[in-house]
Amino acid sequence: MSESKNPGDKTISVGQSKTLTLKRPVEHGTVRQSFSHGRSKSVVVEKVKRRALGPGELKEAPPAPIVRQPPPQTVPSRPPPPPQRPTGVVLRTLTEDEREARIRALTQAKGREEEDRRAALEEARRRAEREAIEQAEREAAEARKREEEDRRRREDEGKRRAEDEASRRLGDTRPAVAGREPTPPLPRGEAGPGTPTAIVARPRPSGSRPPVLLSPTPPASATPKPTTTAQPSTPAAARPAQTSEDETPRPRRPLGAGAPARPALAPKPTKTAGDARQRGRLTVSTALTAGDERTHSVAAFRRRVQRMNRGNANEPRERLSREVVVPETITIQELANRMSERAVDVIRMLMKQGQMHKITDVIDADTAQLIAEELGHTVRRVAESDVEEGLFSSDDPDDTLVPRPPVVTIMGHVDHGKTSLLDAVRKTNVVSGEAGGITQHIGAYQVTSPLGGKITFIDTPGHAAFTSMRARGAKVTDIVVLVVAADDGVKPQTIEAINHAKAARVPIIVAINKVDKPDANPQRVRTELLQHEVVVESMGGDTLEFEVSAKVGTNLDKLLEGLQLQSEILDLRANPDRSAEGNVIEAKLDRGRGPVATVLVDRGTLHVGDIVVAGSEWGRVRALIADTGEHIKEAGPSMPAEVLGFNGTPEAGDRVAVVENEARAREITEFRARQRRDLAAARGAASGRSLADMMRDLKEGAGKKEFNLVVKGDVQGSVEAIRGALEKLGNDEVTARILHAAVGGITESDITLAEASKAVVVGFNVRANKEAREAADRASVEIRYYSVIYDLVDDVKQAMSGLLAPTLREHRLGEAQILEIFDVSKVGKVAGCRVVDGVVERGAFVRLIRDSVVIHEGKLSQLKRYKDDAKEVGAGQECGMSFESYQDMRKGDVIECYRVEEIRRSL
Structure with missing residues (x-):
């Protein structure tokens, strides 16, 4: 065993005949690749087997298959080089990033396996639930089948008993079939040998078909007697006997003397679930019920019930009479819904009356009433304005009324001291904040009189433009204080205030102001008031009068005492324990607080949180602010307060009422807004001009x-x-x-x-x-x-x-007479004239008069005196004249010269 001298070669070899390496085992294979145009190529593929890892070892990603191209099929020019010795695999340790990446991959793989396992469990649970539901349906079907069989069995038993009873009554001597006892013989003459006898099979077992009653045919020798029945009995041969599967057919006994016994027909084979022709496709339900007898499904039972009820659908069903609420206008769809009828039926009835409509068309109340009554319903007609019913209730019982403060309106001409008088009473300085020193807003305040009671004051502007404000103040008031300046007397707005007070039928108290001035003349005021049917007490009338001075505070306490006395005479009362009702005195849009309405409560008590309706606006009271600026929780009768919470700015003068819920408030405001839009549209249509009018004006x-x-x-x-x-x-x-x-x-x-x-x-x-x-x-x-x-x-x-056309005024200057006509080159005709009267100016307007008829009107373009241009020529002098764009001048014509002045017009 020797090692290689190459340090990178890790091959371990034993001898020289066989090489021992650390490479993974490799399997070779050939794959044929196909390309376009019919080309193909064989490729050698090497597959490396993966080594099974232990529990603590990390898995390596499998190496990609190595594709080696086959060597070309040409003869090499030189011998191939000898194969090199394999160098082996160089092992290296994993870095931290690779180890973490592999750990993450393993974790994700385990997570996916866990999700797959949970999904498989969930699928198994759902499959078990489906199988349980199918099993329950099968059991229910079997129970229904057993109930049907029991019912048929009871019916068969009842029929058998009825036949036995009939046989006993007829005295039939023939023995009963299917194990019955023979009936006793009939008396002579009551029945012949041809009397039919019912043959009843024994009670069939579960799963068999119901028996068929057979009537045997009489023998050939016997002649049947005529019977009273309308239908003759059917021969037995035409109706074969049906027997159950567990019974063997038994021959029947002869019915007559020479009648042979007829063998019963063989039972008809029943189809089982195992029959290949009936099995069809193999499904889960057929596999589970392969051994059971085929039964009807729930869907088949439903279809059977629908077929049974289909015949009853054409029967006329009983109509229900309903009370139909019919408004002024209603759509066909809504009318059909309220009657619980089909819309096509309503349209059909309208077509019978000659009216073609769609389902979304609107019909009037009369047509809707005719349709509803013809269909058998009762009609209750309602108007669209019925939504306001009960909004403002009637008078309260006398035992619920308590005294309330009077409402006093200050009225009079502009700059007569109305606001100054109220400031002196309230000890405030409102007039200093008014632009231009005049009141241009209506205000409401509450003060305490010297006698201890409260008085509500309403200050109105005195300018002629604020007529509607004064009228609104007179409508909501109990007493009118007419302020007249002692140094100015009765003025147009004073007369207007008197008329508003008389129209509102409220008492008048005259306050003669500015008596501290040197030129004050209160008697003059009393005398001028007589012209308008206002007679004060000092002159024998019933109208209270007070000479006051807002500047020095003269007789202000007497004025308040008079107001308190007048209110006691009027006996002003209201019920505070009820829903509030009142009037909008003024309304504005505050950028920080939103719509703000000054409301004067007539009766009841207004609380924070109440839902109020004012004209076409509604809202929930978010805050109540008194005239002093402090927040209050409630406002009682005759108390003014600023109300915050409206969804829009109401109109001044609108009535305010508290409703029970938001739905009622929306219904009322939508109706009023619709009415206002219709009124505005009608007013615009009435004020608009037609096309013919515009053409005529043009x-x-x-x-x-x-x-x-x-x-x-x-x-x-x-x-x-x-x-x-x-x-x-x-x-x-x-x-x-x-x-x-x-x-x-x-x-x-x-x-x-x-x-x-x-x-x-x-x-x-x-x-x-x-x-x-x-x-x-x-x-x-x-x-x-x-x-x-x-x-x-x-x-x-x-x-x-400035849009008005100015007025044109003509001013005559002079007159000249043409003596001769001259033709001048590059100029045209020039008239030689003599000025007869006045002067002739260059650039002035001229008229050419011939035989007392105006021939031409235009401008004088040139005026010459000899060869020089002249600005004007006086009477008795001769000159030359030429006109703009006109050359038809003749000897003896008269030229009139004049100037046009424009006078500006004004409204």
Whole structure:
């Protein structure tokens, strides 16, 4: 045994005849590879056997098979070199990365084996469950089969007993077949030898076919007597006897004297489950039930029940009469669902009436009622407005009413001191925060009178544009305080306030303010009030009056005492222990708090968490804020409070009510929103012009010019007042068109609308956000901000005046007469004239008059005095004239010169 001198050669050899190596055993094989175009090639493949590893050894990845190309089939030019001695395999240790990779591979392989094992267990469990279900179905089928056999056996037993009873009654002397006792002989004359006798087989075993009753034929010598039955008996030869498999057919005894015994027919062979013709495909169910008799499946039983019930389907079923609720409009599908009828039946009935409809078409309530009544149902008609039933309940019982504070509205002309008077009563300074020194919002406050009771005040603006605010304040009030300045007297808004109070049928208390001024004249105010049927107490009337001064606080306590006394006379009461009802005094959109509504509760108590409905908006009360700014938990009767939680900004003047759940609130608000949309659409259709009207206006040139506006305000009342003031502007030629008016800041969508319609955006006490300002700069849309309604109305009026066509006024300058016509090269005809009257100016308008008829109107292009151009020529002087684009001048024509002045118009 020797080692090689080569250090890399690890071959161990013994002698020289046989080499001992450490290489793995290799098996050789040949594989034939096929290529395109019919080419193929043989390849030698070596397969290396893998050594089985012990528990602690790591597995190596199997080496890839070595593909060796066969040597070419050509004759070598030189002898091949001698084969080299194999050098063996060089072993090396595994690195840490390779060891970890192999460990991970082993772990993943074990995990996959575990998952496969769990999947196999789960599959086995499911297979066992399926087999258990199939076994239960088979047992149920067998139980049903046994029940059927028992039922048939009982029926056969009953038939046999009935036949025995009939045989005993007829006195049959012939012995019974199948082991029965012979019946006693019949009396003479009751039955002949041809009387049929039923042959009943013995009770059949389980699995055999039911027996067939046979009627033997009478002998040839006997003549059967006529019977009363309609159907004659069938010969026995036509109906072979059926016997069970375990019985042997026995010959029957002769029925007559010379009748030989007829052998029974051989039993018909039954088909077993082992029959190859019936076995068919080998399945799991057939393999499990190979030895059982074939039975009907559950599906076959269901099909049999369906066939039995199919005949009953055509029978007219009993109709159920239902009470069908029919609204004003309903679809055919919904009507069919409410009646539990098919929609095709409803459509068929409509087609009989000559109406062609689809399943989604809408029909009116009358047609729906006819259809429902014809189908046998009762109809209950309901209106869409029934959703509001019970929203505002009736009057409360007298025993539940308790006294409540009075609601007092301060009304009067602008700048007569209404807000200053209320500030003096409340000891606040609200007027200092008003823009322009005038009140432009409606406010609600609650104060305590000197007598101890509470009084709720509502302050209304005095500007002419805020008519709706004053009307709204008069509707929700109990007492109206009419403030009149002693130095100014009765003004238009004072008269309007009197009319609102009379329309609301509430008492009036006159407060003559500013009596501390030197030029104050309270008697003048009393006298002017007489013209409007307001008679104060000092003049023999029943209207209370007080001379007060908001600046120095004169007689303010007397005014409060008078209000308290008037409320006691009115005996104001309300029920606080019920759901709240009230009115929206004002509404606004606060960027931080969302929609905020100032609500004055009429009766009941409003709590935090109540679900309220106001117009087409609803919400859950998140917070209640008093007029002092503090949060409160509830608001009782005659108490104003700011309500947070509406999903949208309600309209000022909407009624507020508490409902029981959100579904009712959504139903009511959706109905009101739909009504509002329909009303707006109808109003838009009525105000719109038809195509014929527009064509006529274009033909006559009488189309109106529109000044488009987008109005955004801080509160609902201000927006309403601005809309009303702007709609009053305009005349037959120009009008203001408000495209959009809403509460809240100016947004980017408002700029987009203004850009599309070429409108001006007006913001009243609101500002545009950054995105809106950038969009306005890009689109060149003008945004105007206002805080006083005077300025807004004046600017819009002035802008609308610019759209009016100016008035043209003609001013006569002079008159000239043509003496001669000259032809000048490169100029044309020039008229030699003498100025008869006035002056003639270059560039003025002229008329060419011939025989007292105006021939031409145009402009004077050239005016020359001798050879020089002249600006004007006076009376008695001669000059040369030429007209623009006109050459037909004649001697003796008269030229009248005049100037046109444009006068700007205003609204």
